[in-house]
Amino acid sequence: MSRSINILVQVLLIGGIFGFLFWSAFNATDSEGKNVFVILLEQPKRYGFLVAAFWIQFLAVALVIIRWRWLLRTLGLQCSRTEAFRFGFFGMMVNLAPLGIVGGDAAKAILIAQRNPESRSQAVASVFIDRLIGLLTMFLCGTALLYYTGFYARPDIIAQVFTYLVVASAAAGLLGTGIVFLPFFAKGHIERQIAKIPVCGKLLSKFVNALLMYRNHKRCLLQCALLTIPVHFLCGLSLYFTAVAIFPTGGEGAEALTGVPDWIEHAMLHCITNTTTLLPLSAGPYELVFEQFYQLYGMTVGMGFIVSLMYRFICVCTAIAGMVYYYASMLGPR
Numbered sequence: 001m002s003r004s005i006n007i008l009v010q011v012l013l014i015g016g017i018f019g020f021l022f023w024s025a026f027n028a029t030d031s032e033g034k035n036v037f038v039i040l041l042e043q044p045k046r047y048g049f050l051v052a053a054f055w056i057q058f059l060a061v062a063l064v065i066i067r068w069r070w071l072l073r074t075l076g077l078q079c080s081r082t083e084a085f086r087f088g089f090f091g092m093m094v095n096l097a098p099l100g101i102v103g104g105d106a107a108k109a110i111l112i113a114q115r116n117p118e119s120r121s122q123a124v125a126s127v128f129i130d131r132l133i134g135l136l137t138m139f140l141c142g143t144a145l146l147y148y149t150g151f152y153a154r155p156d157i158i159a160q161v162f163t164y165l166v167v168a169s170a171a172a173g174l175l176g177t178g179i180v181f182l183p184f185f186a187k188g189h190i191e192r193q194i195a196k197i198p199v200c201g202k203l204l205s206k207f208v209n210a211l212l213m214y215r216n217h218k219r220c221l222l223q224c225a226l227l228t229i230p231v232h233f234l235c236g237l238s239l240y241f242t243a244v245a246i247f248p249t250g251g252e253g254a255e256a257l258t259g260v261p262d263w264i265e266h267a268m269l270h271c272i273t274n275t276t277t278l279l280p281l282s283a284g285p286y287e288l289v290f291e292q293f294y295q296l297y298g299m300t301v302g303m304g305f306i307v308s309l310m311y312r313f314i315c316v317c318t319a320i321a322g323m324v325y326y327y328a329s330m331l332g333p334r
Contacts, residue, residue: 010281017284021291025302036302040246049245050314053238057318060234061092067224068108068130074220075122075213078115087111089322095282105131125213132211133221135278136177137228139170142271149268158292162272169275180211181218235274236267242314243307260307261297269293273308283312 025036034042065088072079079087087108095104105127113123143166146152152163214221240263247260261269273293276285287308294304 014281014284017288021287021302021305024291025305028301036300036306039300039303040306043247046245046248049241050310053241053245053311054314054317056234056238056241057314058321060231060238061088061318061322063227063231063234064088064130064134067133067227068126070220070224070227071126071130071214072112072123074217075119075126077112077119077122077126079112083115085322085325089319089325093319093323095319122213129211129214129221130224132173132177133224133228134231136170136173137225138232138271138274139166139173141229141232142166142268142275143170145264145268145271149265151265151268154296156296158289159296162275162289165275166272177211181215232271233267236270237263238314239270239307239311240266242311246306246310247303260299261294265297287312 027035029035062085065085068088069079069081069084072084090111091104091108093104094107109124109127112126113120116123146163146166151159152167154160240260243260243266260266269290273286273290276289279285287305290308291302291304294307295301
């Protein structure tokens, strides 16, 4: 019953956020008295960019799955390339449910543990490390892009809050990971002390335990981190192509790529906005924050909401394509 109530509350929160964003976009008008939905209908679309955005996002997801398989093989876990893509795409689909990334990671851990019943702890550790590498690399890329684009210098409160959040998370992640790999850090006493930290102690202790399993595989961790860097830029490029596909302001070709923040800025916005995925909501916070950031660039009210919503649709299409692969591979020869 409590789980049903929890899911109901999450669905209501998501609905409330989307309702607020839709209402705000519908009631806000530009100098010509048009709201963003009228602008969307009147402007020509660049469907080729939407197709490109889908394939770029698909490539980004494929790289993430390849990274996870590297981590699995490092610990000697059995998982073929086909199985890795099946499990990875299934986890991505579960990510779209109310439980968010927690549900997707849990699904992947269960599937790989069933494949390797004698190595359940290693299976769980691979998922934890995969998530840790993704988050830490996202914070580091976000920090670099914040300073490269100059976004960190904006005086707006929301820009300052997310700047401090991303930079502090990157620093804490690097420091914490470095400490775990120090020679004096041994499994046992310190890990138990970490587990006593209020609110997040148990989760942190699981990350520590997972890191210790990879303590002698630093080269693999470095390779996975390097592989993850282009993932965030690909996601930013997919987001950018989504924006210029539905809100082109220029002519043909390169002239159409004007009027919205450039792709580097979209990569930065994606990295810092994606911190909202740590919340136990699969949708809503990302769109809300992205809309606020778009308004900082002088975009029409609601434009960021529609762009992020279309980008989410592309992510859903990617997950659906992956699920088609998932069931096709189950029906085919093994």
